[in-house]
Amino acid sequence: MNFSMFLQHFTNALGLGSMYGLIAIGYTMVYGILRLINFAHGDIFMLGAYFVFFATIQYKIPWALGLVIAVLGATACGLLVDRIAYRPLRDAPRISALISAIGVSFFIENASIVAFTGVPRNVIQPKLLMEPFALGTVRLIPLSLMVPVISFVLAAGLLWVIYRTKQGLAMRSISHDIETTRLMGVSVDKTIALTFAIGSALAAVAGIMWALRYPKVEPLMGMMPGFKAFIAAVFGGVGSVAGAMLGGLSLGFIEIMSVAFFPKLSGYRDAFAFVLLIVILLVKPTGLLGEKLEDKI
Amino acid sequence: MLEIKNLNVWYGAIHAVHDISMSIARGEIVTLIGANGAGKSSTIRAIAGLVKGAKGQVTWTGKDGRPVQLLGRPPEYMVKLGISLSPEGRRILPQLTVEENLMLGAYIRSDKDGIQADIEYCYRLFPRLKERRGQKGGTLSGGEQQMLAVARALMSHPDLLMLDEPSLGLAPILVEEVFATISEINREGRTILLVEQNAYAALRIARKAYVLETGAITLQGTGAELLENPKVKEAYLGG
Ligand SMILES: Nc1ncnc2c1ncn2[C@@H]1O[C@H](COP(=O)(O)OP(=O)(O)OP(=O)(O)O)[C@@H](O)[C@H]1O
Ligand SMILES: [Mg+2]
Secondary structure (H helix, E strand, O other): OOHHHHHHHHHHHHHHHHHHHHHHHHHHHHHHHHOOOOOOHHHHHHHHHHHHHHHHHHOOOOHHHHHHHHHHHHHHHHHHHHHHHHHHHOOOOHHHHHHHHHHHHHHHHHHHHHHHOOOOEEOOOOHHHHOOEEEOOEEEOHHHHHHHHHHHHHHHHHHHHHHHOHHHHHHHHHOOOHHHHHHOOOOHHHHHHHHHHHHHHHHHHHHHHHHHHOOEEOOOOOHHHHHHHHHHHHHHOOOOHHHHHHHHHHHHHHHHHHHHHOHHHHHHHHHHHHHHHHHHHHHOOOOOOOOOOOOOO | OEEEEEEEEEEOOEEEEEEEEEEEOOOOEEEEEEOOOOOHHHHHHHHHOOOOOEEEEEEEEOOOOOEEEOOOOOHHHHHHHOEEEEOOOOOOOOOOEHHHHHHHHOOOOOOHHHHHHHHHHHHHHOHHHHHOOOOEHHHOOHHHHHHHHHHHHHOOOOOEEEEEOOOOOOOHHHHHHHHHHHHHHHHOOOEEEEEEOOHHHHHHHOOEEEEEEOOEEEEEEEHHHHHHOHHHHHHHOOO
């Protein structure tokens, strides 16, 4: 493999990994606060992709506006999922919320098959993003640079919110002690809703970039990226936003590079993620950046 | 400012607090003493909005003179009214720094300068916290955590400060220190409801006191009266 080919793979891995990372952030934040695996998260990713498809391709709304509509639409869906499927179960055993999560996911997927049909639809990419340009000896399209750049900017912005704002402080506090956080005047429902909104918006952005990158949308497109992003969240350390990004990137690189260097393994591409999950659970269950929850009484 | 009438707390079939009535006037230190399991925390937590199965009347009259019923409201509502609770067991957020814990206490406020001034005020009350401002809450000693818990409850600028066993697990000399600070906070105009097992320390600083036994109030009076009361002496002051 020559250097320019390697760079090509490198940008691919960076793009794929950062999209996994963006999705993983939603898993990790919700899990950190509610100890709930939000199975519907991958479906919010899918809805973001569909919304942008309908807005820009079906209804010919300009891209800039279409993006906003898609992100807001998917965010609203994420909030609705929390309000309808999770909030009523806040005091119920965790297993109930988990089952509810699985139910919501099936519901969204099947409702989407009914509403959008199961037939994959092609996304017409804006020319602007596809004009190849040369970077040294490598030829790249703007899209493949945009994906990691947008992902990193969003992740950095989120870290700023979490560590520099009052709402971020409340989120960090809730994940350790809900009752005490309420005693400080924090509305738990509002803070959880904010968490779902942020996670859903990021998943929608990832879904939109995914739809542009592999230019099609279909109702089950969220499943595999969802699973992998979940694994990325576990790998990075559940509860840690930086860990989710790191986990996503690791997964992207493992996937792309193993196929690039061992083309014979390409059939096993999706299996790597699950092997990684098993290994991390056996070797370091708290993940790369995960913290042990320790309390001093 | 706080009138409690016929408060009952149920946990399923367990009747933890029976029909108790108390009143707290502005500017007072009122203490509620009792043995383990008497229902002290249940009472104070019911006022703070943390107990779902609380029945009765808890009426708050704020500075505007308008009475408000508290039962059934969420804790964040009480904080906004001006009631704050430093819970039993301190409940410091271990992964947040001392200063972040204080900022969390000021969550409902947005006056940056006022918050900063109050942080400085807390550091004056508890100089040891200032030295440790950047340290994680979980790494503080038990006594420092207790100071932080009291300071944090002050950060919302409450009219009524409720403290659940601030002497728990502290060495006698530290108990003195914390109680002296509580008196000082009170002298500066804040009303205090103090729940304690350390009856002697609590009765000495309290204007009014209630004794709780298996969920019911059995005695009440001024702090000085109860210190002299033979029953209190026998049961809570070691004879
Ligand atoms: N969440 C709960 N569920 C069931 N029972 C409870 C609960 N909390 C308290 N109780 C019971 O209510 C009674 C009063 O408890 P409470 O915590 O109010 O006592 P306390 O006076 O604060 O005691 P201590 O001094 O030990 O803190 C106890 O019998 C306790 O077992
Ligand atoms: Mg108690």
